[in-house]
Amino acid sequence: xxxxxxxxxxxxxxxxxxxxxxxxxxxxxxxxxxxxxxxxxxxxxxxxxxxxxxxxxxxxxxxxxxxxxxxxxxxxxxxxxxxxxxxxxxxxxxxxxxxxxxxxxxxxxxxxxxxxxxxxxxxxxxxxxxxxxxxxxxxxxxxxxxxxxxxxxxxxxxxxxxxxxxxxxxxxxxxxxxxxxxxxxxxxxxxxxxxxxxxxxxxxxxxxxxxxxxxxxxxxxxxxxxxxxxxxxxxxxxxxxxxxxxxxxxxxxxxxxx
Amino acid sequence: xxxxxxxxxxxxxxxxxxxxxxxxxxxxxxxxxxxxxxxxxxxxxxxxxxxxxxxxxxxxxxxxxxxxxxxxxxxxxxxxxxxxxxxxxxxxxxxxxxxxxxxxxxxxxxxxxxxxxxxxxxxxxxxxxxxxxxxxxxxxxxxxxxxxxxxxxxxxxxxxxxxxxxxxxxxxxxxxxxxxxxxxxxxxxxxxxxxxxxxxxxxxxxxxxxxxxxxxxxxxxxxxxxxxxxxxxxxx
Numbered sequence: 001x002x003x004x005x006x007x008x009x010x011x012x013x014x015x016x017x018x019x020x021x022x023x024x025x026x027x028x029x030x031x032x033x034x035x036x037x038x039x040x041x042x043x044x045x046x047x048x049x050x051x052x053x054x055x056x057x058x059x060x061x062x063x064x065x066x067x068x069x070x071x072x073x074x075x076x077x078x079x080x081x082x083x084x085x086x087x088x089x090x091x092x093x094x095x096x097x098x099x100x101x102x103x104x105x106x107x108x109x110x111x112x113x114x115x116x117x118x119x120x121x122x123x124x125x126x127x128x129x130x131x132x133x134x135x136x137x138x139x140x141x142x143x144x145x146x147x148x149x150x151x152x153x154x155x156x157x158x159x160x161x162x163x164x165x166x167x168x169x170x171x172x173x174x175x176x177x178x179x180x181x182x183x184x185x186x187x188x189x190x191x192x193x194x195x196x197x198x199x200x201x202x203x204x205x206x207x208x209x210x211x212x213x214x215x216x217x218x219x220x221x222x223x224x225x226x227x228x229x230x231x232x233x234x235x236x237x238x239x240x241x242x243x244x245x246x247x248x249x250x251x252x253x254x255x256x257x258x
Numbered sequence: 259x260x261x262x263x264x265x266x267x268x269x270x271x272x273x274x275x276x277x278x279x280x281x282x283x284x285x286x287x288x289x290x291x292x293x294x295x296x297x298x299x300x301x302x303x304x305x306x307x308x309x310x311x312x313x314x315x316x317x318x319x320x321x322x323x324x325x326x327x328x329x330x331x332x333x334x335x336x337x338x339x340x341x342x343x344x345x346x347x348x349x350x351x352x353x354x355x356x357x358x359x360x361x362x363x364x365x366x367x368x369x370x371x372x373x374x375x376x377x378x379x380x381x382x383x384x385x386x387x388x389x390x391x392x393x394x395x396x397x398x399x400x401x402x403x404x405x406x407x408x409x410x411x412x413x414x415x416x417x418x419x420x421x422x423x424x425x426x427x428x429x430x431x432x433x434x435x436x437x438x439x440x441x442x443x444x445x446x447x448x449x450x451x452x453x454x455x456x457x458x459x460x461x462x463x464x465x466x467x468x469x470x471x472x473x474x475x476x477x478x479x480x481x482x483x484x485x486x487x488x489x490x491x492x493x494x
Contacts, residue, residue, distance in 0.1 A: 054392050083401075090398045101393035105411045114407055115397035167397065 003066065005030045005171060005203050006051065011060035013046055013227075020046045022227035023060070028171075031201040035214040035235075038224030039250060044207045045098075047224075048173040051205070052095045053086050065092050065170065094164030098176040100156045102148040108135070108159050109144040112166045120167065127166075134162040138192050154185030158192055165196075172196070174206040186210070193217065211254055215239050223247045274459050277450055281460075284446030285467055291360070291432045291442060292471070295367035296425050302372025303421075307379025308405070321376065328373035334434055337366040341438045363435035371428045378420045382413035415487030422479035426472050433468075443467060 004027040013021035020043045028034050036044040049055040050062060053069070062069040071078045072085040081089070103111050112131035116122040122130070135141045138158035140151075148156050157177055164172060174193065178186040190213050197204055197217045208214055214221055215235040222232040223244070231244045242248045309321030328336065341362040348355025357365070386409050394404040436445035447464045451457055 052392075052396050054395060087398055087400070090395070093396075095396040097389065097393065097396075099389055101389045101396075103390070103393065103408055115399060118403050118407060119398045119400075164396070 003030075004028055004063075005032075005065055006205070007063040008047075009061045009063070011050070011062055012058050013043070013050060013055060014058050020227050021050070021057070024228060026222070026229060028203060028205060031203055033197050033204045033206070033217055033219045035206045035208060035218040035221045036224055037208065037211070037214060037221060037238075037250075037254075038230075042224040043227040044224045045175050046227075048095065048175045048205060048207060051171070051173055052093055053090055064089055091167070092169060093171045093173060094167050094169035095173040096157070096160050096164050096175065096177045098179050100148070100153070100160045100180070102156055102159055102163070104148050107145050107147055108140065108151070111148070111159060111163050115163075116166050130166060131162075134165055135159075137165075137195075138162045139188070152185060153181045154188045157181065157189045161189075161192055161196070169202070171203045171205065174204065174208070176207050176209065178208070178210060209254065211239065211251070223250065225250075272450075272454055272456075274456070274463075277460060277463060280446045280450060281443065281463060281467065284441055284443035285471070287441050287445075288429070288432050288443040288468075289471065291363055291367065291435060291440070292425075292429045292475070294364045295371060295432070296428055298364065298368035299371035299375055299424075299428065300421070302368055303375025303379050306372060306376035307383065310376060310380045311383050324369075325373045325376050328369050329377075333366060333370045333431055334437070336370060337362065337434055337438060340366050359435070359438045359440045362438060363432070363440050367428060367431060367435070370431070371424055374427075375421065375424055378417050378424070379413070382416040383409055385416060386412050415483070418479065418483040418486060422476065422483070425475050425479060429471055429475055430468065 006026070006028040008024045008026040011021055011024045011026075012019065020041075022043075024043075024047070026047070036047060038044050046055060050057055051064065051069070057070055061071060067089065068078070068081070069086075069089050070081050072081045103114070106114060109128065109131050112134060113122075113124065113127035116127040116130065117124055131144070132141065135144055138161055140155060140158055140162070143151060143155065143159075148159065151159065157180075161177070177193065178189050181189065190210065193204075193206070194213070194217050196202065204217075206214070206218070218235050220232060221235050221238040223230050223238060223242075223246075225246050231238065231242060231247045238247065239251065242251060306321040306324050309317045310325065312318050312321070340357060341359065344362075345354075345356040383405075390408055390412065391404065394408045399407060432442055433444035436442055436448060439445070443464060447460050450460050454460070
């Protein structure tokens with residue numbers, strides 16, 4: 001593996017006295033598709049939220065694309081990252097939220113063009129053209145003028161994916177993208193993500209409860225428990241022959257439910 | 259004021275229809291005061307309301323002090339202070355701080371309504387969900403872009419009903435400026451009453467005139483409300 005594009009080095013994240021991420025070491029390679037599974041409260045979403053700079057860390061260092069994420073170099077030493085540094089780092093990542101988090105006061109098209117125009121300085125025409133392409137890719141070319149609340153959950157989440165892609169990230173973070181969806185709408189979202197995984201060399205980090213899907217799209221599956229990676233390996237290893245007792249128990253409980 | 263009157267029992271007499279002239283003059287002043295101070299008050303509301311949510315301690319401090327001072331003191335005292343006390347302070351330091359009554363009136367009204375409005379603005383901004391701030395961050399908006407592209411467009415529709423209340427409150431508060439000899443509706447009514455002693459008719463007319471203006475104001479606010487929240491109206 002070449003230099004990892006994401007690297008957690010002994011990272012600790014606490015909420016008051018509760019340790020959610022416990023001296024985590026974790027690496028993701030360029031273009032790798034990694035799925036994070038685990039029980040609720042195991043810190044899996046927190047990993048994504050730390051990367052998107054939504055949650056600061058208390059100890060350790062996170063590297064993204066060769067640079068420190070939460071720190072920056074300052075005359076020989078290292079200091080906590082300022083807003084300018086954080087904004088430079090955020091450029092590399094896009095995030096898809098469990099609750100979609102679309103901007104409700106903007107049309108679908110504006111959801112996709114607002115940030116590219118304002119943040120990336122793209123021309124309006126270019127941003128619109130790019131929005132059309134992305135909407136076409138997620139199968140919503142005819143919905144551009146609607147508002148988010150006029151769409152189904154599955155459609156909203158596909159807009160969410162397109163919105164994140166509109167910023168041309170190197171890394172896509174998916175935080176339980178189908179957990180808020182009605183069962184019959186899960187498929188359309190997963191197939192968009194699957195196509196994205198197959199056709200692009202994006203680095204993808206997914207937190208999901210869809211085990212079947214995790215098995216199909218991931219290069220590697222990480223099982224999180226109590227803020228640490230308890231076990232990781234290829235989907236075949238994790239789902240076919242899990243070594244840890246904890247992993248076996250979790251998979252048994254989840255798969256029985258399916 | 260050119261009025262036609264006769265005398266009876268030592269009181270000046272006018273036919274009630276003759277009250278309309280001076281009362282309308284006064285109503286016009288009231289409307290002007292309301293419009294100017296509501297607009298200036300809205301600007302102050304946004305400045306202080308946004309300032310109070312700022313992470314900059316200086317901006318935040320100024321906003322908090324402004325809001326607390328003007329909410330915590332009476333409008334009448336603020337008005338008297340600007341009109342009577344400020345010029346004396348000006349005298350003492352050698353600057354002419356005498357304000358024309360209109361300026362003092364508009365200033366006192368706007369500063370007062372702005373302090374209340376600021377709390378409305380702050381509340382609406384803080385009511386925008388955390389999810390929206392996180393989405394804005396994930397889209398890499400600057401804090402300023404987040405405020406103007408994401409937060410305010412969602413917060414402003416929420417501000418409209420309480421703003422409507424404040425505007426009407428403001429309309430009624432304008433009556434206080436008659437105490438610094440501004441010829442508004444309340445002032446004209448008082449003048450007429452001194453002439454005629456016809457309190458019942460005059461105050462009833464004034465009551466209806468304030469009420470009519472309040473109705474118009476309510477209609478304007480409704481219209482504004484519908485306009486700024488068009489994306490929400492679709493949902494219903």
